[in-house]
Amino acid sequence: MVSGAFKTREEILDGGHLIPREPTFDTILTTWNQLAFVDYFRNSLIVTGLTVLGVLVVYSLASYAFAVLRFPGAKTLYWLFVALLFVPGITVLLPVVILENRLGLLGTHMGLVLPFVNGTAPLTVLLLTAAYRSVPKELREAARADGASEARIFLRVYLPLTRPAHITIAVLTAVPTWNEYVLSRVSLNDESLYTLPLGLESLISGTVVRYNEVLAASLIMVLPVIAIFAFLQRYFVNGLVGAVKG
Template identity: 35%
Template sequence: MIRMHPMRRLVQFTGLCAFFVFAVFPVYWMVATSLTPAQDLFVWPLRYFPSAPTLEHYAEVFLRTDIPRFFTNSLTVASLASACTLTVSVLGGYALARYRFRGRQVTLLVFLATQMMPVVVLIVPLFIIFRILGLLDTLYSLMIVYTVLNIPFCTLMMQGFFAGVPSELEEAAMVDGCNRMGAILRVAVPLARPGLIATFLFAFIGAWNELLFAVMFLNSESTFTLPVGLYNFISKYDVHWGRMMAGATLALLPALAVFAFVQRYMVRGLALGAVKG
């Protein structure tokens, strides 16, 4: 067993602690601000712990905004967009992993190139298209955008996951009477389940947190998603920091719950996709 030099261990430990603080402190500050009374939000020197924790900001969020509807809209958009993304990505990823065809490498390069394009350049063309189709101020516009934007990267993820599944297992299934689709659904997909969960979670969190397209395409409060509802706490002359942090804390809970439930599958899936293909 190789023992690490004490100084190297100290440097490594210090770096990990610094990274931990860098990652966790913003979340702590958000929660602490949501529990701080309004009159204490701008006191100096700063108070890192609420002197008299209160739930007044959470009460204001529920009383002054229709946050249950925002939650429902975000959950609907994120779930359906992620399901559509996963369906297309599974088929595309399987094809790229199993078949060798002319233009395969070009297809992979195109998928990668789409990730380099700033999404802001798509706002005006998509706005015009959705206005012509009558989809502005509807959740359908967001579902379409999130699905299309996530498909290239999620397809590359699934290609890596399926490359780690031995093709001999599918061939054995087809010898036993399965057709190609049956082999995919009964053999490849179950074996790639960690990758499916990781891909779905990636698409879900991206859609859950997205603000830019939601702000541009949604106008009425009945269609607002959660990020847009939180964005409206910024008024022309003021920012309701307490309410915004309370709403952000509530918005974080579903994502944390989903991640806590599937984290072991996600870590395993990402590891498989990273070393295969």
């Protein structure tokens, strides 16, 4: 992919060698400037950013309730979330599309964000609940003795101590959302709302496939994911270890 992104169309069709004879940035620049990839990139950032934000806000609160608070039906509801891990996402595609159409969300970015947030619930609740349970109860009791409210305990005690777990969830949410294709393909018809996977598909579905541009577009898609993981790798590993121990 990296090699093809720096080749001309003629050179990549010639094949037979991995390293480009005359490396060129023209393919990447052409793909970025002439194929609306700036718009696709922005749309992917919007959808991914809103999804990650929604997941962290909604399921951090839900997981805190499961891990710390006591209320009727807590265990049943928690295991119901966990059981959803075994439900293939493709089986709910048609109901989601029908529901979005009735709600007027089909063909919008929010029509992607809400199902993505909902789809990450099982794994997120499982990992964050385990992370919150690993926090010593004595810290919460000491904060309550000092007069701290439940919200203050959550914000000042539990969130800082479980930061690696939240970063892990952010990465596990951002990567599949950034790469998601099926629901985006079914939902979006307006090209101005396309995300990067749909932009990449438009290159492949043309009458004449320019493979060097397809590989350049793939490289554009992959680089942010690699950069995020490389930057957050330490927190990601610690978050997984902490959640498993919890």
